[in-house]
Each structure stands twice: as C-alpha cells, then as structure tokens.
Amino acid sequence: MNKKESLAIAQDWFVKQNWKPFKFQKDTWKAYEQGKNGLLNAPTGSGKTYALWVPIVLELLRIKAKEGKLKKGVKALWITPLRALSSEIEQATLRFSQEVFPEITVGIRTGDTSQKVRAAQKRKMPDLLITTPESLQLLLASKKYHQIFSSLNAVVVDEWHELLGSKRGVQMELASSRLKAISSSLKIWGISATIGNLEQAREVLLGPQSNHLKNSVLIKARLKKKIKVQSIIPKSMEKFPWRGHLGLQLLDGVVGIIRHSKTTLIFTNTRSQCELWFQQLLERYPEFAGELAMHHGSISKATRLWVEQAIREETLKAVVCTSSLDLGVDFAPVETIVQIGGPKGVARFLQRAGRSGHQPRESSVIHFLPTHGIELIEASALKKAVKNQAVENRIPYFLSYDVLIQYLITLAVSDGFYPVKIFNEIKQTFCYQSIGEKEWQWCLNFITYGGESLKTYDEYRKVEILKDGLFKVNDRGVAMRHRLQIGTIVSDAVLAVKYVKGGFIGSIEEFFVSKLTPGDVFTFAGRNLEFVRIKGMQVHVRKSKKKTAKVPSWAGGRMSFSSQMSELLREEMYAASSAFPDSDGPNQKLTPELKALKPIFKRQIQESIIPRPNQFLIETFKTREGYHAVFYPFEGRFVHEALASLIAYRLSLLTPISLSIAFNDYGFELLSDQEIDVQQILDNELFTSEFLMDDLYKSLNATEMARRKFRDIAVIAGLVFTGYPSQLIKTKHLQSSAQLLFDVFRDYEPENLLFLQAFTETFEHQLQEERLRIALDRIEQQQIVWKKCKKPTPFSFPIITDRLREKLSSEKLEDRIKRMIKAFS
Known part of the structure; x- marks a missing residue:
C-alpha cells in the first residue's frame, strides 16, 4: 500500500460521513506523509483532531501492510492539557480507526485512569495513547520506559497555546527532548487555536536548533469562522459604575437568551461568580430546576461528567461555568455563549466564543454582559479584536531550574541517566538553550547532595552516582515520594467536601474553609451547606435551608488585562475622547457600546x-x-x-x-x-x-513576594514534600518549610539557582x-x-x-x- 492509496482511504471515509476535508486538513496529511513536523493553527471546532489522527492511523496501516505486523509499544502520543478532554479525543480517534484499521488499540492514561487499566497497560501498552504532560512524566519515571516508546512515530501536543507560557509547557519541552533521543523517526506536531506568536510557538515546541524545526511547517486554516458578538446593554446607565453591581441587574436579559437557544453556556471568570450566578438564576426562575447546571474545577468529577453528557444529549438549557469548559470538548448542541464580565484577554474570549457552533462552517454567537458600565468599553474593544483576529502572544518560560531538577530526578527514578547525554538533549530545548556548564553542574550537585547549604542533611541526597557515572535513585521511599509529586501545578491544599452521612460533593481550598466556624452556611455546587467540622482532609457539611450564605472564594480569583487587551481598551478610550469633546451627543461612528456610555462620559467631562x-x-x-x-x-x-x-x-x-x-x-x-x-x-x-x-x-518588598513565589518552586523541585494522598500537609506548614529554606539560601547560599529563580519569576511574571x-x-x-x-x-x-x-x-x-x-x- 502506497501513500496515495492510503490517502484515498481517508477521502472515502470522509465521504461516508457526509464531510468534505478542508484544505488545512489535506495539507496536514500531506506534510505528515512527507515526514515533516509542524504546528497547525485552526479555529476551535474546525476538525483539527482529524487533521492529525488520520495520517497517524494511515501510517500504521502502511507499516502493517509492509511488515506484516506492528511492533509492541506506543506508536503515537496525543498530549492534552485537560484530562477531561481525553474521552472526547478517544471517541474521535475510534470513529476513524475502527472503520479503517480496527486492529489498532486506543487508550487513555491520566490521573483518572484506574489501577486496573494501568496494570493492563503495563502488560501491553495501546498503540495510540492519549495522556497529559504529568502522566507522560510518570511514564518516563517507570522502569524500562525506553521499551514503551521505542516504536513511537508521532507526538501530538493539543491546545499548545494553553501549555506554552507555563511550566507545563517546559515539562513538554523536556519530555520531547527525551523522546526524540529514543525514537530517531519521531514526528512532533502541535495544535493551537488562539495564539499570536505562532512562529515562536513552533520554535518552542520543536526546539530552536533542532533538525525537527528545520524540517517543519506552519499550517494555518484559512477558515472564516463567523463570530457574532452582541453586548447586553442596560436600558439606563448609572453615572457612577461599580464592579459587580450591574451584572445581576441584567439577569433577566440572560434568561431571555437561554429561552431562545437550544443550549447556552454562561461563562464566569471565577468559581465564586459561577456559584453566585447559578444560585441567583434558580432563585429568581425556579422553573429552570433540572434544566440548569453548574460546571467548575472544584465540583466532583462525576458531576462534571454528568453535566458534559447532559449538554450533548440536549437535556440542559444552560450551564453556568468557568474556564473548566474553555477547551476542546465538542458540544454540538451549544448554540449561544454568554460572557459575564470582561474576559481580560482576546484569546480567552475567542476560545469561549468557539464553544458555540462547535462544528465546521457553523457560526459562533457570544453575548457580553458587563458587570459595571465601563466594561462596555471592553466589549467594544473585543468586537474589533474579533474582527481583526488580534490575539495575544504567549511568552515562554526561560531557565526554569525547578522543572529541570524535577525532570532529572524523574529520569534517575526510572533507569537512571548519564549527564553528558541528557545535557546535550536539554540544550536543544528553547527553555534551556542558554544553560551553561556551571549551572548544569549546580543542578547535578543539588540532586545528589542538596547543594552547598543542605549537604549535611541526608534527606536531600536523593540521587546516587554509580561507578560507571550513571545517576540513579535507589531509595524506594525517595522514588515513591517523587512520583506522588510529579507536576508543575501547585495550589493551596484542597479539602474534600462531604455530607456528614457520606456523599462526596467536590473540593474546596483550605484558605476559605479556615475562615469558617461551625454553623456557618456557604454556597457550594449550587447548594446551601452548613459547615459542621473538618476531619482529616475532609470538610463535613449538611444541607441548610438558610437563604443567606457565604460564597466561597478561591485563590487566584482576579485576572488582569493582557497587554493586547490593554492596548485595545486605550484605543476605544481615545475614540470616545474624540467623539465627546464636550457634553453634546456622541459621534455616529461610535459603536453601540460606546454610545450607551454617553451618561458616564458626559459626567466624566463635567468633572x-x-x-x-x-x-x-x-x-x-x-x-x-x-x-x-x-x-x-x-x-x-x-x-x-x-x-x-x-x-x-x-x-x-x-x-x-x-x-x-x-x-x-x-x-x-x-x-x-x-x-x-x-x-x-x-x-x-x-x-x-x-x-x-x-x-x-x-x-x-520584593523579598517577601519572592518568598511566597519560592513555595511553588520548592514544591516543584522536590525540596518540600506535599504529603501522601490521604495525609496532605497543610498549606501553612508547606509555607513555613519553604520559608525556612528560603532564609537558609538567602543567608548562606545567595547564588542558589532556585533562590534566584524566585526573584526572576516575581519580576517577570507577577509584576x-x-x-x-x-x-x-x-x-x-x-x-x-x-x-x-x-x-x-x-x-x-x-x-x-x-x-x-x-x-x-x-x-x-x-x-x-x-x-x-x-x-x-
């Protein structure tokens, strides 16, 4: 079977589905068949998944035809940033593979995968594996991982824009550098929807000096995805706006949208806002009971999956949600999106708009609801941004020593590593392209004896150097604790919320619960709950009939404008200034949003x-x-x-x-x-x-800010242990342990790379x-x-x-x- 014949199989399959492949899909198939690497940029809901699964399956079909059988091990890895997306991707893959090549197996390996499935995978890995960056690192921490990936042909990183500009992206860079060394014929592809710096995104994905970059393409889908942005403009505008006041006043307008749509997703920026809107909608419109649901990251997995399935089956009229539904889940019935308050970034707004009409050639509709009057300027700016496709850049991380240290211990936990070989590999990555011999040696010293200031403490001697120069972890306790802590997402300690008589509801962050006293009532997962006690890592509650309740707050609740959004906002402000030279009426060229702000602008000019x-x-x-x-x-x-x-x-x-x-x-x-x-x-x-x-x-007081930042760095680098699953260490104890180490480095080892990294991240990312x-x-x-x-x-x-x-x-x-x-x- 040649390439032309296999591509004909794909064309026939599309015809059977009553589909016609887009040019970008065919271009991707062709580039993959030619052995190229690349980055695919296409709008949400345009068929990006089939652009890459199709050529991957066809390549395996040709290998089988030529060699008579497929080798053992994983042939293709599909990396997704959200484990909730894995079942969607699996269904899309199976839809094609079961008809074209039913012999190949498809599997999922994420934090939700059961021990039974993991054990079966250990005996025989699936041909196509869908996983997350963290689960991939765990595979690299397993014995004889080379055998798992020796037949690897392809790695696809989905939603690359979500990983780029985060330490999870750095994790992916390091994993790719290792997989390239294991499989000489490996092809690496990224998929991205909303991102400005596409060329740099490709460079970070493939490595700035690598042969993969030299033999790569950037494919852009030239699809004109129609996005209709409609602002919910209040009938009367207060002259003195304030945050949050206007939002719920416009709730009736949202109800009108819900009633005229098949299914509506109502996006809020925070989990607290999500809880509040869900509660208010049900309180004012009790007839929505059973047709309205809520979805955010702290609600139990079972509830989230039920909500997602109910959307597909069109049994829900509306879902109030957060960024937990931002990414790739394919909800064909969703007709309309409502955005509550400014999304703070163009990319996030486009991503959410793409949740509606989530099919090729379908239009997306998104309504913008301001939480105070001046947010209508943001709405006006977003309309222009959508029209001009002005999307933000994602800035990649540089020299993240905490992630590198975690990665080196991961390799040492599995089969061990030789420093010269790994140093040459990581130098090919974007993040570590400028690392020098001195910094590299510091990292090796740190994982073997804790560096200069910690060398007298045995607990920091994690990696041993064997006679042949192999760096290896031989202590089973060190290996177990490391595997438990693999990852770069560091959050406050999370407590399970359960009824006194049993029944898991979700999870909530420790810092909110610490403010509650027994008898306090708070809203969570759409219910009013009375706080009873904390027992172990569980919050015990009972249902409450009280109508007034506290709304939980979660860390990191407030977002800030992206630089792109700030620039667009200033442009709209300047447009208003030229249209309102005095208190007379606005210029007819203004958008409806700016015209609606006439009372505010008139009062502003008055003072x-x-x-x-x-x-x-x-x-x-x-x-x-x-x-x-x-x-x-x-x-x-x-x-x-x-x-x-x-x-x-x-x-x-x-x-x-x-x-x-x-x-x-x-x-x-x-x-x-x-x-x-x-x-x-x-x-x-x-x-x-x-x-x-x-x-x-x-x-x-940058030292104090860096001290707080250091906690996350210390956790990622394995300096502090977060605890076992049933015995998580409290946030305040983690913080005090990290602060103690910070002070030690400040006083005795100010050149410590992790200590210096805390200041770099404070200035570059926080400030x-x-x-x-x-x-x-x-x-x-x-x-x-x-x-x-x-x-x-x-x-x-x-x-x-x-x-x-x-x-x-x-x-x-x-x-x-x-x-x-x-x-x-």
Whole structure:
C-alpha cells in the first residue's frame, strides 16, 4: 500500500460521513506523509483532531501492510492539557480507526485512569495513547520506559497555546527532548487555536536548533469562522459604575437568551461568580430546576461528567461555568455563549466564543454582559479584536531550574541517566538553550547532595552516582515520594467536601474553609451547606435551608488585562475622547457600546476629561476618607499594583507621607490623610523607567513576594514534600518549610539557582516588569493632564468602591455606595 492509496482511504471515509476535508486538513496529511513536523493553527471546532489522527492511523496501516505486523509499544502520543478532554479525543480517534484499521488499540492514561487499566497497560501498552504532560512524566519515571516508546512515530501536543507560557509547557519541552533521543523517526506536531506568536510557538515546541524545526511547517486554516458578538446593554446607565453591581441587574436579559437557544453556556471568570450566578438564576426562575447546571474545577468529577453528557444529549438549557469548559470538548448542541464580565484577554474570549457552533462552517454567537458600565468599553474593544483576529502572544518560560531538577530526578527514578547525554538533549530545548556548564553542574550537585547549604542533611541526597557515572535513585521511599509529586501545578491544599452521612460533593481550598466556624452556611455546587467540622482532609457539611450564605472564594480569583487587551481598551478610550469633546451627543461612528456610555462620559467631562492618545490623566479630589490622587494608565491590575507601589515609594522619598493604595484594570489610587502634592510628582519625573528594578525591589518588598513565589518552586523541585494522598500537609506548614529554606539560601547560599529563580519569576511574571517599563516609557512621552476635581469622577468611582469591598460585607457595601452616589450626584 502506497501513500496515495492510503490517502484515498481517508477521502472515502470522509465521504461516508457526509464531510468534505478542508484544505488545512489535506495539507496536514500531506506534510505528515512527507515526514515533516509542524504546528497547525485552526479555529476551535474546525476538525483539527482529524487533521492529525488520520495520517497517524494511515501510517500504521502502511507499516502493517509492509511488515506484516506492528511492533509492541506506543506508536503515537496525543498530549492534552485537560484530562477531561481525553474521552472526547478517544471517541474521535475510534470513529476513524475502527472503520479503517480496527486492529489498532486506543487508550487513555491520566490521573483518572484506574489501577486496573494501568496494570493492563503495563502488560501491553495501546498503540495510540492519549495522556497529559504529568502522566507522560510518570511514564518516563517507570522502569524500562525506553521499551514503551521505542516504536513511537508521532507526538501530538493539543491546545499548545494553553501549555506554552507555563511550566507545563517546559515539562513538554523536556519530555520531547527525551523522546526524540529514543525514537530517531519521531514526528512532533502541535495544535493551537488562539495564539499570536505562532512562529515562536513552533520554535518552542520543536526546539530552536533542532533538525525537527528545520524540517517543519506552519499550517494555518484559512477558515472564516463567523463570530457574532452582541453586548447586553442596560436600558439606563448609572453615572457612577461599580464592579459587580450591574451584572445581576441584567439577569433577566440572560434568561431571555437561554429561552431562545437550544443550549447556552454562561461563562464566569471565577468559581465564586459561577456559584453566585447559578444560585441567583434558580432563585429568581425556579422553573429552570433540572434544566440548569453548574460546571467548575472544584465540583466532583462525576458531576462534571454528568453535566458534559447532559449538554450533548440536549437535556440542559444552560450551564453556568468557568474556564473548566474553555477547551476542546465538542458540544454540538451549544448554540449561544454568554460572557459575564470582561474576559481580560482576546484569546480567552475567542476560545469561549468557539464553544458555540462547535462544528465546521457553523457560526459562533457570544453575548457580553458587563458587570459595571465601563466594561462596555471592553466589549467594544473585543468586537474589533474579533474582527481583526488580534490575539495575544504567549511568552515562554526561560531557565526554569525547578522543572529541570524535577525532570532529572524523574529520569534517575526510572533507569537512571548519564549527564553528558541528557545535557546535550536539554540544550536543544528553547527553555534551556542558554544553560551553561556551571549551572548544569549546580543542578547535578543539588540532586545528589542538596547543594552547598543542605549537604549535611541526608534527606536531600536523593540521587546516587554509580561507578560507571550513571545517576540513579535507589531509595524506594525517595522514588515513591517523587512520583506522588510529579507536576508543575501547585495550589493551596484542597479539602474534600462531604455530607456528614457520606456523599462526596467536590473540593474546596483550605484558605476559605479556615475562615469558617461551625454553623456557618456557604454556597457550594449550587447548594446551601452548613459547615459542621473538618476531619482529616475532609470538610463535613449538611444541607441548610438558610437563604443567606457565604460564597466561597478561591485563590487566584482576579485576572488582569493582557497587554493586547490593554492596548485595545486605550484605543476605544481615545475614540470616545474624540467623539465627546464636550457634553453634546456622541459621534455616529461610535459603536453601540460606546454610545450607551454617553451618561458616564458626559459626567466624566463635567468633572474632568476623557484622555486623548497623547494625554495621561491624573485626578485629585477630597472626600471624607481623605485626599485622593487617581492615575489612569489603562494597563491592567497587575501593572497598576506595581506602578502604584513604585510611585508611592518614590513620593515618600521626597516628602514624609502615609499612603494607601487601590487599583483596578483601568487605573490606581493613592489615598492619604494629607494633601498629595502632584506637582512634586511631575517636577521630579517620578514616572521614569530609570532605576526601575532597584525602586521596585524596595517599594514592593520584593523579598517577601519572592518568598511566597519560592513555595511553588520548592514544591516543584522536590525540596518540600506535599504529603501522601490521604495525609496532605497543610498549606501553612508547606509555607513555613519553604520559608525556612528560603532564609537558609538567602543567608548562606545567595547564588542558589532556585533562590534566584524566585526573584526572576516575581519580576517577570507577577509584576510584569517588561510591560511596566513600556508603560512608563509611554507615559513619559505623553502630556500629563492634572485635573483638580471637586468630586469623584465616574472613572475613579470603581477604584474607590473596590477598596471598600475589602473592608465591608456585601450588604453594607451596597448601602455605603448608594449613599456615596447620592452625595456625588
């Protein structure tokens, strides 16, 4: 059987399904048949899975025809970032393979795979294996893993944009470097939907200096996926918007959308918001009982799977969800998407829009619901971004020593490794292309005796060096603890939520539960639950009939604008400034969203201005709280957090002043009990990028931030053990152990690479130092407009109220804000 004949089989199969292959699918088949590697970029729901499973199965069919049988071991690996997607991918694979080549076996290996299935796989691995980055690392930690992968022809990394720019992506780079060495004929492919820096994404996937990159292609699907963006615009617009207030007021509009669609996914940005919306929808519209469900990462797996199946079977009218349903699950019945609040990024918005019309040639419909008025500017910006396909870049990690150390111990746990060979392999990866002999030797010293400062402690002597130079773990306890802790996702300790009389509901993070006392009622998985006790790693609860309840909060709840989103937002703001030169009506060229904001813009102009492209706005005013100075870079909350601390620190060097800080995605506020001298800020050029790193270090207490970051690094590198499945170590104990090590390295080994990595990650990823520098350079070029206002402006109001949110309960906050609006109007 030749390649032409096998491709004819694929064409015939598509005809039987009443499908017609897209050009990008045929281009991918051809490139794969030619032995090329590559990256496939195609919209969600366009048939990307068949673009690669088809040529993989056909290649095996030709090998069987030529050699009479297939060798043992895995022939193709399909890596997915979410184990929830694995069954979807398996079904798609089987649909093709069972008709074309029924002899080949397909299997799944993730954290959800039972021990029985794992044992069967150990005896005989499937030909096509669907797995996650973590489970692949566990396979590399097994004895004789070379035999498993010796016949490997292909590795496909699905949703590569989700892994790129994370340590899971680094895990994949390292695993690929090992698999390339095992199988000389290996082809590596990535699949990505929403990503800006495609060329770099391909380079990271294949390795910057590798032959795989030289023999590779970038295939883009030229499909015009129609995405309709419709904003839910309130009938009347309050002049003083505040976060969260408007969202639930528009709930009736969402109900109208639900009733006119087959199935609707309602995306929220946080699990807390998901719980709240689910509860409110059922409370106001009890007739939805049985037709409305909720889906987020903390709900039990059984419930999540039930919800996913119910969507496919069209037994649900709507599902309130989080990013747990962002990726690749194929829900053909989903007709409409509702996005609650700004998604903070174009890629995330496009990804969610693609959940509807999740089939080739189908249109996607997404409704944007603002949680406060000014978010309509985001909606206007997103409409343009969708039209122009302006998607963010994903920035890859560089020199992540914690992931490298974990990987080296993984290899040592299995069959051991020879340093020279592995060093040459990892030098081919993007992340470690610049690693030097000195840093490499440090890593080897660290895994063998804990480095200079820990060499007197036996527990850090994990790897032994045998006579022939092989690095090997021989201690069974070390091997077991390492396998339990493989992975780069580090979160707070998670406790199981169970009824007192039994029955698993889901899981919740320790830091929320620690605030509860027996008798407290909280909303979880759509139920009001009374907290009874904590027993071991379980939260025991009983159902409650109380109507008022706390909504759980999860760590990492607040997201920030991407740089792309910030730029788009500024463009919309500048468009509004030219259309509203005074209090008269808006220009007809404006989007419906910006036109709807006329009352807010009119009030803003009455007290201040809407900044133009060449202007940077500062507003000052006095209230009962004190003296306020509000600055508007429109750069996202993470940049504003750093910028606010930086300016406050620089100002304190000029004059003794006590300041408190508040910020959101649009700007930041400095508040003091004495008047803030803005002229001093301008005269002394405090918005300069000169001495930025030094001033940031001092203003933000970077050591404390790095100390917190170090906990994750210590867990990944295996410096601290998170515990056994039934005996997880509490977060505070993990934190104290990591802090102790941090202090040891600071005092006795400041050149420790993990210690230094904590600072690098703090500045590059948490404080986004590069974006901060660019923002400061832009502000230096702008005309600074200082407006001395008599009252707070509509732009400043969300920032002020966000600060109050941290201090007051929901009821007290609403009463306080109503009084404030009355006073400022």
